[in-house]
Amino acid sequence: DGGITQSPKYLFRKEGQNVTLSCEQNLNHDAMYWYRQDPGQGLRLIYYSQIVNDFQKGDIAEGYSVSREKKESFPLTVTSAQKNPTAFYLCASSIQRSGYTFGSGTRLTVV
Amino acid sequence: LAKTTQPISMDSYEGQEVNITCSHNNIATNDYITWYQQFPSQGPRFIIQGYKTKVTNEVASLFIPADRKSSTLSLPRVSLSDTAVYYCLVGDGSNYQLIWGAGTKLIIKP
Numbered sequence: 676d677g678g679i680t681q682s683p684k685y686l687f688r689k690e691g692q693n694v695t696l697s698c699e700q701n702l703n704h705d706a707m708y709w710y711r712q713d714p715g716q717g718l719r720l721i722y723y724s725q726i727v728n729d730f731q732k733g734d735i736a737e738g739y740s741v742s743r744e745k746k747e748s749f750p751l752t753v754t755s756a757q758k759n760p761t762a763f764y765l766c767a768s769s770i771q772r773s774g775y776t777f778g779s780g781t782r783l784t785v786v
Numbered sequence: 787l788a789k790t791t792q793p794i795s796m797d798s799y800e801g802q803e804v805n806i807t808c809s810h811n812n813i814a815t816n817d818y819i820t821w822y823q824q825f826p827s828q829g830p831r832f833i834i835q836g837y838k839t840k841v842t843n844e845v846a847s848l849f850i851p852a853d854r855k856s857s858t859l860s861l862p863r864v865s866l867s868d869t870a871v872y873y874c875l876v877g878d879g880s881n882y883q884l885i886w887g888a889g890t891k892l893i894i895k896p
Contacts (some may be wrong), residue, residue: 775822779831
């Protein structure tokens, strides 16, 4: 079945540590996105990518980095510069006007 | 970017029809209206999309008046499993920075 796979489902980060969240899709979608969701809130865009080797900052890019070396993959690194990283992270992909397909999310907790 | 306004929460009972209305006064000519459903600790799931009048699929209907400044998601004969947060978004598909509000938390009671 086609879809988006995010891993890990749960991730714990120590203070000052960088962590990378994985996102893989086999839908052949050109566009991919990373969102952050805090409790009781809507989704906020971190980064998006329309094509391979290109990506754009969203509303809350500070403290995050991404890469898009392959169409299928769009990993997100949460760096030590992100002071409040505890949140639910969602990866999505789309083709124009088709709507988004989301992964099942990664819950990141700072310990 | 068009912003949407939805009720924060709604309650209903199993077997009832539920209508959730979304206001989008600044919708642009090229914008579509899309609804998503999200369960706790899961990613949102696409429900339905429309441009004008009425759209129906196997899970919902979407009603859009002529002025397109609002839309109504209709869920027929809801069950307990329809308890979720429902989001209304507007955009033309080429704008990658859609604004997600807090959505409508729908609680279905037995």
